[in-house]
Amino acid sequence: RADTSARPPHIGPEGARISRRALLILIGAAAALLAAFVIWALYGSSWLRVEKVTTSGVEVLTREEVEAVAATPVGAPLVSVDTDAMERRLRQKLPRIDRVDVVRSWPNGIGLKVTERKPVLLVEKGGKFVEVDAKGVRFATVDRAPKGVPLLELKPEPSASLRRFGGDRLLREAVRVTGDLPAAVAKDTEVVRVASFDAISLRLTR
Known part of the structure; x- marks a missing residue:
């Protein structure tokens, strides 16, 4: 008679289904515990x-100014x-x-x-x-003129184009012209005079 004592026990289809179900339950429980831990770590710990x-x-602004406006909630969960x-x-309260x-x-x-912003x-x-600034935005008022930044003399002549577009358009045009100047000319420019869209002149230091 053949010796069958060393044969592994037979697991039928029902036992396999139970094992898979138990494994899925364990995986689900582990995932739930992990999710709970992550939520606690982010919000509760x-x-x-x-x-x-x-x-x-920061260059002109100070760190203290910026951080006061930012009002970071120290002690709150980072997330x-x-x-x-x-x-x-910050953009609303500090136009610079x-x-x-x-x-x-x-x-x-x-x-x-x-x-x-740079003037x-x-x-x-x-x-x-x-x-x-280079976008034509008026962003700050200062007591002293920053070194190397030309003064704009905006003295528009009455015209149909001025009534149509207004002074802001002339300002943007002056900004565009200033930005297009060669570096050597821009460095020596003291004043940009604007009378109309096609009448813009420069006063140089030399």
């Missing part, structure tokens, strides 16, 4: 909360910080900012990456100077 704010790219709202607030990126710096930081023309007003 003290590991991933805002502890520090770093600011880069819950509304970075879009912070960016909008041309672009700002608010980024999460895991595990516990917020980074404020600032790009400031290409100045408009004198009440003894002060309004800075105008």
Whole structure:
């Protein structure tokens, strides 16, 4: 008689189905536990909360000014910080900012990456100077004229085109002309005079 004592036990189809079902249950339970842990780590634990704010790219603005306006919620879960709202607030309250990126710096930081507007023309007003950037945006008023930035004398002559387009169009045209100047000429330009769209003149230092 053949010896059958070493044969492995036979697992029928029903047993295989039970084993697969148990495996799926275990996998589902593990996934649920992992998801619960991730949610707790992001929102409930003290590991991933805002502890520090770093600011880069400022030149005229100070870090203190930028961070005060940003109003980063220190102590809040890092994942819950509304970075879009912070960016909008910074652009609205600090017009000198041309672009700002608010980024999460895991595990516990917020980074404020600032790009400031650069003045290409100045408009004198009440003894002060309004800075105008390369897009024609008036973004700041300063007591002293920044060195190397030409003064704009906007004295338009009455014309049909002026009534149609207004002074802002002349300002943008002056910005365009200034941006197109050769570097050597731009460096020596003190004043840009604008009388009309086709009457723009320069006063040079030499």
